Amino acid sequence: MLHITDLRPTTFDPATVMPRAKLEISDASAVVEPIIDQVKARGAEAVLDFTEQFDGVRPDNLRVPEHAMTQALEKLEADVRDALEESIARARAVHAAQLPPDTVVPLADGATVENHWVPIQRVGLYVPGGRAVYPSSVIMNVVPAQAAGVPGIAITSPPQADFNGLPHPTILAACKLLGVEEVYATGGAQAIAMLALGVSDASGATVCEPVDLITGPGNVYVAAAKQAFFGKVGIDAVAGPSEILVLADETANPAWVAADLISQSEHDPLAASVLVTTSMDFAEAVVAQIEQQVPGAVLEDQIREALTGQQSGALVVSTLEEAIDVTNAIATEHLEIQTKDNEAVLEQITHAGAVFLGPYAPVPLGDYSAGSNHVLPTSGTARFSSGLNTVSFLRLQQRIRYDKAGLEPLAPGIQRLAQSEGLHAHAEAIRYRFE
Ligand SMILES: NC(=O)c1ccc[n+]([C@@H]2O[C@H](COP(=O)([O-])OP(=O)(O)OC[C@H]3O[C@@H](n4cnc5c(N)ncnc54)[C@H](O)[C@@H]3O)[C@@H](O)[C@H]2O)c1
Numbered sequence: 562m563l564h565i566t567d568l569r570p571t572t573f574d575p576a577t578v579m580p581r582a583k584l585e586i587s588d589a590s591a592v593v594e595p596i597i598d599q600v601k602a603r604g605a606e607a608v609l610d611f612t613e614q615f616d617g618v619r620p621d622n623l624r625v626p627e628h629a630m631t632q633a634l635e636k637l638e639a640d641v642r643d644a645l646e647e648s649i650a651r652a653r654a655v656h657a658a659q660l661p662p663d664t665v666v667p668l669a670d671g672a673t674v675e676n677h678w679v680p681i682q683r684v685g686l687y688v689p690g691g692r693a694v695y696p697s698s699v700i701m702n703v704v705p706a707q708a709a710g711v712p713g714i715a716i717t718s719p720p721q722a723d724f725n726g727l728p729h730p731t732i733l734a735a736c737k738l739l740g741v742e743e744v745y746a747t748g749g750a751q752a753i754a755m756l757a758l759g760v761s762d763a764s765g766a767t768v769c770e771p772v773d774l775i776t777g778p779g780n781v782y783v784a785a786a787k788q789a790f791f792g793k794v795g796i797d798a799v800a801g802p803s804e805i806l807v808l809a810d811e812t813a814n815p816a817w818v819a820a821d822l823i824s825q826s827e828h829d830p831l832a833a834s835v836l837v838t839t840s841m842d843f844a845e846a847v848v849a850q851i852e853q854q855v856p857g858a859v860l861e862d863q864i865r866e867a868l869t870g871q872q873s874g875a876l877v878v879s880t881l882e883e884a885i886d887v888t889n890a891i892a893t894e895h896l897e898i899q900t901k902d903n904e905a906v907l908e909q910i911t912h913a914g915a916v917f918l919g920p921y922a923p924v925p926l927g928d929y930s931a932g933s934n935h936v937l938p939t940s941g942t943a944r945f946s947s948g949l950n951t952v953s954f955l956r957l958q959q960r961i962r963y964d965k966a967g968l969e970p971l972a973p974g975i976q977r978l979a980q981s982e983g984l985h986a987h988a989e990a991i992r993y994r995f996e
């Protein structure tokens with residue numbers, strides 16, 4: 562079901578060899594625009610109406626009551642709690658190490674510039690909950706925000722009909738474990754509009770204050786709504802469906818590689834699972850393993866759709882260099898390297914959201930417990946952007962301290978530069994100080 566493309570006898574363009582799924586953000590934008598307009602006009606009532614329409618349940622309140630979160634944690638199975646706590650501890654260690662230090666750069670007598678990092682004051686974190694629910698995404702959003710020192714954190718996630726219109730209890734329990742109290746039961750574009758605009762109820766009482774930054778993955782409606790609000794608020798990314806690329810040679814285990822490719826395909830029918838290899842025998846062995854492992858899988862239909870889509874496939878190339886070129890051109894969200902010399906291959910990888918090295922670092926390790934972040938750049942954006950991290954929740958504020966002795970030697974040069982730009986008032990502002 563994963564098609565094999567033999568590129569060995571051909572010359573090919575690494576940039577076009579593996580098309581991505583067509584993510585119809587513009588179609589979704591047409592759906593999302595009226596949702597945003599309604600939320601603007603009618604606030605919380607509109608958010609609740611759309612939630613009822615798209616999620617099939619109308620929560621009693623958009624804001625999840627404190628007792629529901631306490632209860633969710635009390636009822637959480639002990640082994641799930643242990644796993645969440647381990648995952649939080651590792652993520653906290655990794656994200657704390659990303660906190661950049663402030664620096665003061667002395668440039669001359671009476672002249673310093675300080676690089677000062679300021680936490681964003683209020684952030685809205687989206688946790689998906691449509692096809693699957695993602696308590697792990699609570700951790701991946703909250704931990705870097707907390708590491709950055711963000712004082713205001715609001716989380717939103719779709720309500721579940723099976724749980725009285727509350728987000729999934731494990732999501733609520735994860736919020737409680739992390740110490741997040743402000744949680745909303747809504748998903749999709751209406752949730753993003755609520756976060757960006759803030760909403761009040763029919764009596765005019767505030768239900769949710771607007772945020773400064775919205776982060777987190779989601780489906781095409783979430784992505785289109787984030788894109789629509791970019792500029793009014795910051796966003797981390799316009800995320801696409803999950804992606805995995807395994808770069809492997811004949812030394813890898815085909816059953817394990819097949820399992821890893823299947824794992825990411827269960828996220829979304831548009832998810833991309835790609836194998837790049839120098840061995841046709843290995844590619845065939847992986848495909849045979851996929852044929853064996855997929856039947857009976859819990860999300861079999863979705864997995865089949867993703868693996869047979871144009872965005873998924875096995876590419877057989879002639880040399881390791883070609884394999885690396887194709888991999889860099891695809892710029893996948895997750896890259897697994899399983900070859901004779903993984904570190905040597907890694908040296909040549911320029912584009913990938915996160916890299917998983919060797920047979921014991923499969924992508925699900927990073928999805929849940931490695932300590933790394935699983936909100937990563939998709940759709941080729943790994944060429945220019947990073948996964949969610951502590952710096953995503955910080956702004957750099959430069960603090961410029963010059964006294965008279967610091968400014969004086971620069972004054973003539975600044976005036977000349979200002980004049981050369983035709984900006985004489987700029988020159989005057991300097992001249993006044995030395996008259
Ligand atoms: N990169 C990551 O870190 C990461 C992590 C987890 C999930 N994901 C991805 O996030 C996505 C999650 O998508 P999902 O759908 O499961 O959950 P979701 O929470 O993103 O979307 C569900 C919401 O979509 C809205 N919706 C559904 N149908 C609609 C319609 N026809 N019109 C308007 N709104 C509609 C509903 O309001 C619903 O609440 C998947 O693509 C998955 O691969 C990525």
Ligand SMILES: N[C@H](CO)Cc1c[nH]c[nH+]1
Binds near residue numbers: 695697825936
């Ligand atoms: N692989 C997803 C990111 O693309 C993250 C995730 C959460 N849970 C399982 N997987």
Ligand SMILES: [Zn+2]
Binds near residue numbers: 803824825828925928
């Ligand atoms: Zn995953």
